[in-house]
Amino acid sequence: MNILMITGDYVEDYENMVPFQALKACGYEVDAVCPNKVKGDTIATSIHDFEGDQTYSEKRGHNFALNANFADVDVAKYDGLYLPGGRAPEYLRLNARVIEIIQAFEAAHKPIASICHGPQLLTAANVIHGKRVSAYPACEPEVRLAGADYISLEMDQAITDGNLVTAPAWPAHPEFLKQFMALLAAR
Template structure:
């Protein structure tokens, strides 16, 4: 398996499972993952939030862990990476306001490099203008944003466990979709996991 170099865009109150679990899974199979946050450097951390589905009209939110950053945001060069991961949570709603975040996402999209986004991470894709005519899913509250941006909505199943692939783009609705989302992302990356 070829080792891929992946950048993960996070910010304070990124969803805990949506940052930590993909980071660990991608690292476990041998890929190099650089987690970065606008305004922060390698060795610093972001706070996370745990979003859960407990029968309310929307998800609940609880304090999570600190998630370590493994690279400095200002040093990221999209040309030096093979793929991009954008977790959800509260971070996407404000990191998408950073012009450099938008430049990075557009560079990956223009180069047709694999992009994986989950939950509210698709807010960053919408802000970057890279979902037009693309099939994707997200947390259902993000559906209007995707559709207004010209994206094609992928229905979310009852357990929030499905994921969609459209070319280089792999999306899922929330952390319960990690097994399918990460499996499909690994396939797009060309990673082979032997049973």
């Protein structure tokens, strides 16, 4: 099965690296793409941590090499979509082609997984109305304004509603990836 991952500069490091590697280790082909970049280009990641402050802290992460071209994305060749969080979604949601891709996955009822701030892309694409959605707590107002039911979860939990899996942050990876892979297997 083929998974498309839309990512970008200052994506959350763990939310980018861990699912990418875990899905590949489980036998999925994962194409990581970013608007205005091509295969072999890198993106900068950031590490967000929960250190007892009122919000997460942010530090520079690793460089991540893209393995596919954004301009070549053909939704028909993919079985699922993964949208990591961090700061990248706040600017990726301004890209019309990113929004079209997300809408095409939703229209085809293909599995979509989105974590942390990734649901900002789902709200911008207007694809979560009437769904139960989790995200990083700071995204709750956007999720509600998009007509979804925001579900407050512990940081290590995830929720599935139809073809959509969401979670609040990277500590949810085990549950989040398990639910996403269950949707993929059901296809």
